[in-house]
Amino acid sequence: xxxxxxxxxxxxxxxxxxxxxxxxxxxxxxxxxxxxxxxxxxxxxxxxxxxxxxxxxxxxxxxxxxxxxxxxxxxxxxxxxxxxxxxxxxxxxxxxxxxxxxxxxxxxxxxxxxxxxxxxxxxxxxxxxxxxxxxxxxxxxxxxxxxxxxxxxxxxxxxxxxxxxxxxxxxxxxxxxxxxxxxxxxxxxxxxxxxxxxxxxxxxxxxxxxxxxxxxxxxxxxxxxxxxxxxxxxxxxxxxxxxxxxxxxxxxxxxxxxxxxxxxxxxxxxxxxxxxxxxxxxxxxxxxxxxxxxxxxxxxxxxxxxxxxxxxxxxxxxxxxxxxxxxxxxxxxxxxxxxxxxxxxxxxxxxxxxxxxxxxxxxxxxxxxxxxxxxxxxxxxxxxxxxxxxxxxxxxxxxxxxxxxxxxxxxxxxxxxxxxxxxxxxxxxxxxxxxxxxxxxxxxxxxxxxxxxxxxxxxxxxxxxxxxxxxxxxxxxxxxxxxxxxxxxxxxxxxxxxxxxxxxxxxxxxxxxxxxxxxxxxxxxxxx
Amino acid sequence: xxxxxxxxxxxxxxxxxxxxxxxxxxxxxxxxxxxxxxxxxxxxxxxxxxxxxxxxxxxxxxxxxxxxxxxxxxxxxxxxxxxxxxxxxxxxxxxxxxxxxxxxxxxxxxxxxxxxxxxxxxxxxxxxxxxxxx
Numbered sequence: 001x002x003x004x005x006x007x008x009x010x011x012x013x014x015x016x017x018x019x020x021x022x023x024x025x026x027x028x029x030x031x032x033x034x035x036x037x038x039x040x041x042x043x044x045x046x047x048x049x050x051x052x053x054x055x056x057x058x059x060x061x062x063x064x065x066x067x068x069x070x071x072x073x074x075x076x077x078x079x080x081x082x083x084x085x086x087x088x089x090x091x092x093x094x095x096x097x098x099x100x101x102x103x104x105x106x107x108x109x110x111x112x113x114x115x116x117x118x119x120x121x122x123x124x125x126x127x128x129x130x131x132x133x134x135x136x137x138x139x140x141x142x143x144x145x146x147x148x149x150x151x152x153x154x155x156x157x158x159x160x161x162x163x164x165x166x167x168x169x170x171x172x173x174x175x176x177x178x179x180x181x182x183x184x185x186x187x188x189x190x191x192x193x194x195x196x197x198x199x200x201x202x203x204x205x206x207x208x209x210x211x212x213x214x215x216x217x218x219x220x221x222x223x224x225x226x227x228x229x230x231x232x233x234x235x236x237x238x239x240x241x242x243x244x245x246x247x248x249x250x251x252x253x254x255x256x257x258x259x260x261x262x263x264x265x266x267x268x269x270x271x272x273x274x275x276x277x278x279x280x281x282x283x284x285x286x287x288x289x290x291x292x293x294x295x296x297x298x299x300x301x302x303x304x305x306x307x308x309x310x311x312x313x314x315x316x317x318x319x320x321x322x323x324x325x326x327x328x329x330x331x332x333x334x335x336x337x338x339x340x341x342x343x344x345x346x347x348x349x350x351x352x353x354x355x356x357x358x359x360x361x362x363x364x365x366x367x368x369x370x371x372x373x374x375x376x377x378x379x380x381x382x383x384x385x386x387x388x389x390x391x392x393x394x395x396x397x398x399x400x401x402x403x404x405x406x407x408x409x410x411x412x413x414x415x416x417x418x419x420x421x422x423x424x425x426x427x428x429x430x431x432x433x434x435x436x437x438x439x440x441x442x443x444x445x446x447x448x449x450x451x452x453x454x455x456x457x458x459x460x461x462x463x464x465x466x467x468x469x470x471x472x473x474x475x476x477x478x479x480x481x482x483x484x485x486x487x488x489x490x491x492x493x494x495x496x497x498x499x500x501x502x503x504x505x506x507x508x509x510x511x512x513x514x515x516x517x518x519x520x521x522x523x524x525x526x527x528x
Numbered sequence: 529x530x531x532x533x534x535x536x537x538x539x540x541x542x543x544x545x546x547x548x549x550x551x552x553x554x555x556x557x558x559x560x561x562x563x564x565x566x567x568x569x570x571x572x573x574x575x576x577x578x579x580x581x582x583x584x585x586x587x588x589x590x591x592x593x594x595x596x597x598x599x600x601x602x603x604x605x606x607x608x609x610x611x612x613x614x615x616x617x618x619x620x621x622x623x624x625x626x627x628x629x630x631x632x633x634x635x636x637x638x639x640x641x642x643x644x645x646x647x648x649x650x651x652x653x654x655x656x657x658x659x660x661x662x
Contacts, residue, residue, distance in 0.1 A: 048625065057557065057616040065561060071609045072564070331634015333627050369624040370612040379592040379648045380545045380607050382641030388626040389634035 002028045002251070004521060005270060005285040007258050007300070009033060010114025012494035013291035014237035015511035018151065019144070019518035021249040025525070029241075030272065030283060032110035033254030034091050036230075038062070040084040047224040047366070048336040058084065059228055060368055070374055078107065078459060079367045080118050085229040089118045096257060096275075097296060097419065104409055104423030105458040106295060112254065113238035114293065115461060119507065120341045121208035121234050122360065123154050125166035126502070126509035129356065133500035135471045135480040136516070138166070144512035144519075146170060152235045155211040160192070161203035164347050164356065164504075173211050174204040175220055178338040178363050180326050180395055185344060187443040199349030200439040205342045205360065206508070208235030226340035227366040260304040261288060261490065268489045287489050287521045289482075291514060294496040295411065295419065298466040301476070301484065302413040312476055313408035314421060315465035315501040319455040320399040320428060323375075324361075324445040329393035340366025346397065352432050353405055358503040359397045375451070395445070399436075400460060401428065403501035409457060411466060423457035462506050464495035481524075482517030493517045534559050537581050541610045544587040546623065554613050561609045569602050577602045585655050592645060593652025 004020055004027040006013045013029060020027045040058050043050045050056065061067035062084030069082040081090055093108040109115040125145045128138045148154075149170040158168040177185060188195065188202040195201070210219040210233040220233045230236060244250035255276040262269050268288040273280055290297045298312055346359035364372070369387040376383040406426035414420055430449050437447065469478045469492075473485040482491040493514040495506055538558045542550035550558075566574060580590055580603060591607050594600035614620045626634070 048621075051616075052618050052621055054618065055553065055616055057553075057613070060616055061557075061612060065564075068561060068609060068612055071561070071605055071612065072568075328631075330638065331626070331631040332629045334625050336625075368612065368615055370608070370615045373608055373611050378641050378645040379588050380611065381588055382645045382648075383611075384545070384623050385637040385641040387624045389637045392626060393634075 001267060002283065002285040003525065004028070004287045004289065005030060005283055006289045006291055006493070007270070008114065008290070008292035008296070008494070009112055009237065009241055010109065010291060010293060010494070011116045011237050011507055011511050012514040013289070014113070014240050015148065016289050016291055016493045016514040016518040017244060017250050018240055019515040020522065021244055023522050025522065026249055026251060028251035028253065028283070028285070030253050030256040030258065030270070031112065032096065032257055032275065033112040034088050034110050035112050036085065036088040038084055038087060042085070042229050043225055045223060046336060047228065048334070060084070062087070067368070070371060079371050080227045081107065083228050086118045089115065097299065099419045099421055100414070101458070102422045103457055104421045105456050106421055106463070107458065107461045108293065108295060113236050113241060116237040117230060119236070120360070122205055122342055122505040123152065123208045123508035124206050124504045125512070126504065127164065127166050130502040130504055130509065135469055135499065140516055141509065141512040144515035145508065147515065148508065148511055151240060152208045153210050153214040154206055155209055156206040157204040159203035160201045161345055161347060164201070165206055171206070175207065175209060175211050175339050175343070176222065177343055178335045178365070179332070180329055180335070180393070181343040181361070181363065183326060183328070184361070184443050184445060191442045195439050195442060198435070198439045199351070200436070201347045202344055202443065205345045207342065209233055209339070220339055222337045222339055224336060224338055224340045224366045258292065258300055260300060262304065263487060263489055265488065287491065287525065289491045289493040289518065289521065290496070291493040293494055294463040294466050297492060297494055297496040298411055299413060299419055301467060303417070308413055308415050310476065311410040311412045312466040314411045314463060315403035315408050315498065316457055317403055317460040317462045317501060317503060318401040318405060318426070318428060318457070319460045320433065321453045321455060322397045322399060322447055323451045324395050324397055324440065324447050325390070326393050326395070326444050327446060328444065331389050332392045334392045335363065335365055338363050338365045348436055350435070352435070353401065355402050355405065356503055357399060357401055358505070359399045361395055361397045364391060364394055364396055399433070400503045400505070402503045403465070408465065428454055462501060464498035464501045464506060467492050467496045468499045469497045470499065481520035491517050491521055534562065537562065538610070540581055540587060541606055542614070545607065545610060546614065546620070551617060554610070554617070557613050558610060561613070562606060565602060565605055565609070573602055576600065586648070586651055589648040589652035590655055591652070592648050593656055596649060597656070
């Protein structure tokens, strides 16, 4: 019998484990725990130097041709997950947890460290505005944001976005900007007054990316490898997990797939399938923290109640992709020494949506050039010219909307054991975002409406709200402490317990909330 | 499909885009991708595709025109596959990456690419129309 069991090794499970360990509890983490067994080369140095000297087929496409997903229409638009070295992140997810989808494309991970292995590492604290519909405030989360900032080493700046992103005091310096991004920020500084009047603010992102060395880990080296392999300077839950497991402060069992759970007044029984031996067995604990990701946590809960009728709400951020051109950079050489993920954020206080909308502006220097050909309008040969002379002048803005701008999707469990997710697709009308395009032109970023694309629901990979926390919860909701209604010892530690999903990247809020819930569990254990 | 047909298909697409002979590594990799793609299309679509490949028509023109019409998806997919595979070779880097900044050269290239595309679209539409009549 364990004191605490945590299901799942993603960002939420890891943060919960950290809080428990720091307070003297040794939890057991059970997890499928797939690791990277790919033989693809790992590059030391610069991506483009490597490409000049080596055939990069194994690094960028791979023997299983996963890098050609865009050609085969599989996982289109999520280039990072298609890289051969990143394939393990979503490996076996379709067989372990099959999902029938309608207007939705769910991305699940059963990897050691979860989706955090391939994330953009955007770590933004929730402020009170983001928590409007939650039964908690930013004060409840702030001690955990501080702890996590120390653990991770978050880079960022005290700039115009501080009011949206919270206290900048513990941040390390921001990363260096590429040529294009520094031009954008320069123009923003000149045009700031007019832009702010239109509710547009630009600044540095908060990233779990080291800008200075920490605990012997070297900082970002600007080699454009972010899409192709895990890099030590980008935080992933694996860093914390390895440390906790190596120091024997955390118990860890892999190849465990949780099926369902049941509880008595004293304990929880977790029924699992041992994938390696193809056997079924049980674990027992005093308190159980579910952190298997919103989709799988919901599945475990529905399966435990053998409920094949209930349709739980599933929140997700609608996303629009806006390719932006800096005309003055046409013909520039490619910035081969750049950080290939988000370099700037844009906040738009939209009157139409009556909400804050967050844009992440990223360089296009890390993906293959071929990745963009599908959306290029010219002949194949002329598209090579675009690749050479136009792509270095382009950046991409992903515009994230709060989930509340449309009806939530639904998730339910079929009797066969597979999930069904129905996305409520609602097209964001171009005219409703046109107000943003003229402020963008002021900072030198041009686009054309025909280039703007809305991603299919599910592609933001921010899933939440299936078992929301409420002050007075009902069935399939939880208390502010994270305890699931109708249970005594089961807590929802991941984003399934979110009451709402703001436009802001939820990872950091989810991690801090998982620590807060772990702290509630500690209080319960102490009372006993 | 026999090896010769496959070689011809790969050679036709590669030389249309890059104006040179296809390297053996690309040919080998393309053959796997091509067969995989063929399995996802009906016989009728495959016939239409291979008629275009067998002809001596301007492939670049037919590809861009049919991309706009949305009536020969397989051809566009195979073009895209060849582009992906080609980008992995060190000797092809200069096709994709610009290493010297020059606004005039960049702008001229974009203009030239646009004019060339307009010409190819018109030519492709004409070729597809003739093909329909045949």
